[in-house]
Amino acid sequence: MAAGRGQFFLSLMQGLQQVRPGGCADPGKKPDLTHPAGARVKTSLTPLHLSGRAVMCENPKPSLLPRPRPPLLPLPPPSLPPPSTSLCAYTPSVPYSHENYIDRLPPEIVLKILSYLDADSLFCISFVNRQLHKLANDNAIWYELYVNEIANKKWRPRLAILSDDTSSVQDVPPGFWKRLIFRELGCPKDTIWRKELGHINPYTGMPAQVKQILGGQRVNWEITLSLRGGQELVFKQDHTFFSDSSVTVCWNSGLWPRVRQVSTLQLHGVIRPFKGAATNKPQWRSLISKTVVSRQEKWKFLATDKLVKLLHFDEGITVGVWRGTWIIAFVMANLHFHKLVERSLLGSPSCPYRPSEVSPLYHGVSDPDCGLRGYTVFIVLHNSVRRIMRRRYFPVLGLTDNIGKGFVHFRPKYEHTPVLGRISFPWTAEGLQGEIKNCCMMTLTMLDEDQRPFWCVSSTVILLLSNSNHEQFVLPYSDVEGRVRMNFVWMPDMQQYFLIGLQIRVSVEKLNKHFGKEFFSPLGH
Template sequence: MEGKDPSPGSSDCQVPRSQSSGSTAGFRSAAETRRPGEIRRRDDTSTPTPLQREPCKTRPAFELCAKGGHGNYMERLPSEIILKIFSFLDASSLFNISFVNKRFHDLANSNALWSVLYASEIEKKMWRPPVSMIKEAVSSTVVEEKPAGYWKKLLLREMAGYKDTMWKTELKHMNPHTGMPALTEHVLRRLDIQWEITLTNRHGRESVYKQTHTFFEDSSVTVCWSQGAWPHMCTLNSLQLHGIMCPASPAPGDKPRWRSLIRKTALQRTGHWLFFGADRLVKVLQFDKGIIIGLWRGNWKIAFIMVNLHFHKLIERSLLGSRYCPYIPADDNEVDPDCSRHGYTLHIVLHNPVRQIMCQRFSPLYTRRVMPQRELVQLIAIDFANVSEHMPVAKISLPWQAEGLKGEVERCCMMTLTVLDEAQRPFWCVSSTVKMYSRQRVLDLEYEGEQFIVLHEDAEGKVKMTFVWMEEVQHYFLVQLVTVFPSAKVKRHFSGEC
């Protein structure tokens, strides 16, 4: 049967219905279907094909590589070519690329690469040693003899801008009153060491703040941050404290400053925050290891941040750590086990970012066993029963300043405590904020006045102080000071019996 002719209004490219086998009558010729004036195409005489063709599909490059067996091109490169590429990187890029994978780590730590970078760094110094000296220091024979990572450590120390032999020698001179290095403040100022905090919000965004004020004590330094565009406390996840070297007049071509992580503190709210104190304008939150954060009342926005840092290994912690890992000091060995029987020294300072409140040294102090099971030992510096040991203390408060406003949180301050053994080695070092809690007649004393207790406790020990407020003289009296340690800590320190 013949196929029906298309209707006059139908399209020319309409596909006719299927016909019986061998019949071609249903297909109209190209000449019949071509409209008047239409240009004839070259393929009009060819065998007709379906007009709707399947579009060409393009395959992603990674599928072609996977099916072709190519894989990762970097993994197929020889080590010699990768080393040649790495030779064009600077020290910072070479250090970062070593964290990509194990192969990059091994190649990026090659002594051949770092020895060349070390030689170029030495040539930039003002004192410029002879060229023969540099070539001898990084000759191929010497490079191969050194252990892996040797030239990398030398270069990183050189880039950090300090010499171990200089400041370590200065820190050997001890202050007989505090037991800490006497020139700590001098070395910190000479090396232009400052501290920065990095606040990280819940989305991983970081904000860096520079210090605005420092207050040095005999055995600690209080660092304050009170300027900048502060975020809301509820949006933060963590706080990082880094030590950096900040020259007073940096040159335009100076390298990025070395950042040494001192501590990292979690700030997210898991329950109710513990408020340390408050006044009419701010509320103060306390976190671990001497970190306090002031919040404006009503909007939970940060007003200021303060950190109290103990002098013990402070320069090492501010220089020798990395951006992500803090410096861990080595344990002091060769301690005489009999030192625990000879007495301890306790040095305590109560202060704030403006002034010193109290500074006392107690020596010698002897340990006493504490029940139950005699697992604790205590040092009694001031006994409430001995009136001659009681001492007056000035007003205890925590002044603050932010955005042109000033305030003062009552009955709060900072405590720096150092316990030394007989050999004047640090046994326990504490830098923390403390708060006075009112108690109703904790001790039976002859003094008439309200009693307050100051407590600090961590995994290493516990400090308890009792104060009495004397209204007549407008002063506090310290009537008790006791320090308690686990006996296991004493055994570990002296490697023997306490």
């Protein structure tokens, strides 16, 4: 059977070579005296089955010679995509049409389509052509956007201009509602939230509605890591924790580089887009702080556990790196409430907000005790998930007989204050969780005699052993403006820490600048 099939296909190929499609042998060709079958062919009307149809070939004169072999005809080129083009990406060419199908739509249909856009997209589409410019500036669309955006800000007072009667919407000049919504919502309007900042919490001395104002202004925080090769990586916040006088922001997701590859770390306040708006558009950014990470003398090692190490930088920035690889695991920032709203909104992408200078409180006053009495100290220990301890001291007096090395000594009245739970620093990164013991965040607010913020601190601190009996501990902090030392004692029976002492030292230079008078020389007496 296999031999029969082979003979059939051989005869078919020979017939295709000898017979033209739809014709017969060419008499002008030199005859081939050989025949594959070894026999002469009779001249007659012979049907040839080719491609499922019979073709009759007529020879006018009988001849015993075999038919001449016709020349091979070239096959038509296959209709396949170019070799460099993949089959999935190949599409047949479509003739280009200059017809504008949007012009054929009724204006009502186009307005209905445009009503689903947000303010940013509606503003951009108005520059396509004259027709879309006219339709995208329709007062009815912008009026609906204005009503929806004002309704989402529930902490703001509802304006009297909004009413249920929309008959007068088109009576205003063209573009009225468009200009109004960009003036009201396109940039932070400080006339409203500045009034809210005037409500001060008497216990903490800080604005009482900082969290509500930041939420109403849609403020988030982002960090930008500038690598040494010039690349920039932007990370959005993953978690926030609002304490009494500060907010802790955490970034713990994404692909992080090694800490040695980072040149600078920038912290920005970012205004989130409106609800339903596209998130890939440029957003307002206000620089809060910029930390030079490449200078290793700025690194301050705090503590470690089995997985991560804690590094502390300026401006309350704490970085956790994986042990052994030095790849960043997470970043935390402890931001003090003092001027936080202004720093998050009123700065530029490259320059931070600078508050206006306040006139000295006691400029020209000859009383030597002015500026050294009636202070208030509010201190909070916390981490990224809970508050550990808080305490308010009033009044706090400055001691003029303990001036040394350019610092004035402040000592509040001693009262034992219990600590709620363990002093720890929990963290989360890449699905893993951990807790670093004897480490937390400290937020200190020092108010002057006029209850104005005098010294504000928000930083990560470490609890150190003070003596050899493992019962007394000290929690220190220092910078160029002052020093803090908190003394703790561990009660084994109660399994609890107690704060038994607090010492604060403020630089003489800071006192002289704040009060506008020369208290003492920075070098001592």
